[in-house]
Amino acid sequence: MSTAVICSMPAEGHVRPLLVVAAELQARGWRVRMLTGARYASMVRAAGVDFVPLPPEADTLDELGAGDRKRGRDAINSGVEQAFFAPAPLAGQALLALLAEEPTDVVLHEPTFVGVQALHRLAPAERPFVAMCGIIPLGLSSRDTPPYGLGITPLRRTVPNRVRNAVLTAVATRLVLRPVHRAADRMLADMGAPGLRGRFFMDVLRSADLHAQFTVPAFEFPRSDAPESLRYYGPMTRVERSGLEAPPWFAELGKHRPVVHVTQGTVANTDFTELVRPTVEALADLDVDVVVTTGGRPVAALTDDLAGLAPRPERLHVGEFLPYDKLLPLTDVLVTNGGYGGLHHALQHGVPIVVAGDSEDKVETSARVAWSGAGIRLGTSTPTVAQVRAAVQRILGDPSYARASRAIGDAIATSPGPVGFVDDVEEQVRRRQAAGVA
Incomplete structure (x- = not known):
C-alpha cells in the first residue's frame, strides 16, 4: 500500500482542498495521514483520514486569525513570521516523527506549512517525494513577475517589465521586506535546513519536487523561467450540489x-x-x-x-x-x-x-x-x-x-483537478522507485 502524509496549517481554506486530494488518494488505495490543527480533527476524520495533531505550540494560526489582522507590508514582515515561521520548527519535528513511525512515499503540503523544510536537510534518497500544493497565489520569484507580497501586476512589455521586476525584487529582499527574510533564515537555521542565501523568501518553496498550483494559467502571472516541476491543476474544491435548500x-x-x-x-x-x-x-x-x-x-x-x-x-x-x-x-x-x-x-x-x-x-x-x-x-x-x-x-x-x-x-x-494531480504524483513515485531513489 502506498502511503502519504498531508501537512496543513490550521485554517479551513488550507485544510479543505487538501482533503479533496486525500479522498482521491484513498479511492486508489493509499493510506493517508493528515498533520494539522486540533480544531480540524473532526473534519479530517469525517473524510476517513487519519488525523495527527500539530504540537500545541505550533497550532496557533486560528488564535492569531482571531486578533487584529496585519495589513500591507506588515502582513508580510511580521504577519508571516508570527503565523508561519514561528511554528515551523516544531511542526517540522512533528512531521519527521511521523515519517519515522512508518515508511512514507509522499509528503504533500500547502505553501504556508513551512515545517516541511525540515525534510530538505536530507538527501533526496533519504526522504519521500514532496509536492507543494498551491492553495494561495504562486509566490516563486521570476524575472517576469514583481516580488510576492506587494500586490503589483506585471507590465505588458517584456524588457521594461523585467528591469522593473529586478529592481523591485532587490529592494524588497534587502529593504522593504528585509525583516521577513531575516526571520526566514533564522527559522531555516533552527531546522538545520539550507538558508535563503540571498534568494527571495518565497523561494524556500522551490525545494519541493512538484509545484502543483491549484488554479489555471489564465489566473496566474506567466513565468518564462518557471521550474519544470510547476504544473497547473485547477482548484481542488469546486461548487457542486451543496444539499442546502434554497430559500x-x-x-x-x-x-x-x-x-x-x-x-x-x-x-x-x-x-x-x-x-x-x-x-x-x-x-x-x-x-x-x-x-x-x-x-x-x-x-x-x-x-x-x-x-x-x-x-x-x-x-x-x-x-x-x-x-x-x-x-x-x-x-x-x-x-x-x-x-x-x-x-x-x-x-x-x-x-x-x-x-x-x-x-x-x-x-x-x-x-x-x-x-x-x-x-x-x-x-x-x-x-x-x-x-x-x-x-x-x-x-x-x-x-x-x-x-x-x-x-x-x-x-x-477542463483542468485536471484532483484526478490529474494524483495521476502525476503516482507517476513521479513510480519513477523514483524505478530509479532506486525511494
Missing part, C-alpha cells in the same frame, strides 16, 4: 434585474462594516437584487452592523450560508474580500468580481483579479461607499469583465 426568494433572482452577491467569507467576517455595510449602502438606490451571506455568523450580527443605515436596497436578502450551486449561476457581480478559494468558486461560474482584500495573501489574489481582467480591485479591505458603487456599476456596464471570468471558468472546467 423561497431564490425563485425571483435573476429574472428582472442584476444580482450582486457580497460576502466577507468565513474568516474575516467579524466586522461587517468593513465591506458588507458599504456595499449595501452603495447599492441602496440601484435596480439590483443584493444577496448577503454572513459566512456562518448569526444574521443578527449583520443586523447590528447595518443599524441606522437608511435607505437600504428594496431587495436585500441575507443568509448565514446559501447554496452556491444555485446562487452563483444567477450572480452578475461578486463583491468579496478575496479569499483564493472563494474567488475560484466565482470564476468557475464566470462571475466578475469586485475584490477588496488587503491582508494576508489577499493583496496577491486581488492583483490577479485585476491582471486577468476578471474584475476590479479596490486596494483596501475597508472601501468607501463611492468606491464600491463605482466598481459595481462599471462591471455591470462593461461585459469584458464577465467574458474574462467566463474564459477562466471554461479553463477550470
